[in-house]
Amino acid sequence: MARITVVGSANVDLVVGVRSIPSPGETVLGGGLVRHPGGKGANQAVAAALQGAEVDLLVAVGDDDEGRYLTDRIGAAGVDVSRLQVVSDRPTGTALITVSDDGENAIVVSPGANAELQVAELRGDIVSVSCEISTDAVRQALEAGRAAGAMTVLNPSPMPDEPTALMPLVDLVVLNHHEVEQLAGVSVADVDALVARLGEIGCRAAVITRGSRGSLVLEDLDGPAPRVSVVDAFAVTAVDTTGCGDAFTGAMVASLAAGASLVVACQDASAVAAIAATRPGAQSSYPTADEVESFRAQSAARRSA
Secondary structure (H helix, E strand, O other), X not given: OOEEEEEOOOEEEEEEEEOOOOOOOOOOOEEEEEEEEEOHHHHHHHHHHHOOOEEEEEOEEEXXXXXXXXXXXXXXXXXXXXXXXXXXXXXOEEEEEEEEOOOOEEEEEEXXXXXXXXXXXXXXXXXXXXXXXXXXXXXXXXXXXXXXXXXXXXXXXXXXXXXXXXXXXXXXXXXXXXXXXXXXXOXXXXXXXXXXXXXXXXXXXXXXXXXXXXXXXXXXXXXXXXEEEEEOOOOOOOOOOOOHXXXXXXXXXXXXXXXXXXXXXXXXXXHHHHHHXXXXXXXXXXXXXXXXXXXXXXXXXXXXX
16 A cells, blocks of 8 residues: 655644634534644544555644644554644644534634645645645755655645645545535536636646535546546535544545555545535544445435335
């Protein structure tokens, strides 16, 4: 199996449940406050490791109890944390998350130590990068991946400054429908225009996640005959969608590392994300490979009944 290096953030998630996400200026009462390990980089690394991938993680945490908590939890999931950076003058990153009764969420991230992440030489066959770190670190990670001859994957969330300038360094970009419009200025509903625009800005391949409507797989965007595939989502009742996009990306990269095609990798990732949506938290909701196998077998049995 190919080895994966994940570059991104590690945060402590502070989560509170609410009946509905508050509007600007509105105050609502919530439930109990819960702490979970999170951060887009750490989430994706854990999701990949739980599917059996060999994963190195490059993130920065503070020299504090939260940083030690994250290091222990991420390592326990099977991720190699030997390259994790400890920053003495910044606290560990924190995400403030509200989750509504229907499973939707709103998130504010205080980056803390994540803003100090330093990237130099990277190892691995796949380098997967997300954007709760500085734009300079994102670029450095993609450049280091290119220099190592790795496949480079970018999940530009939150969207960095001048994201189109990064596309020549990216083999595969993973976007949700909000990020599609931020990057390309085109609605995901207009697939032909989207394919054309992504090709214009230098994208080679893209995966567009659409929640319960599944995902679009766009390949050969830089060639004369781009390919568009639709991957269906699994029908589940969502409890908490926090970290589901990270579950999808991490599981997809793990499947690619095992030799799957991009479409098959997205089918595998859809199962992981579906299970994650039925459980609270981000990393705490991610299933093992055995759980995914059982879930897919049960789903197939229901469809054939």
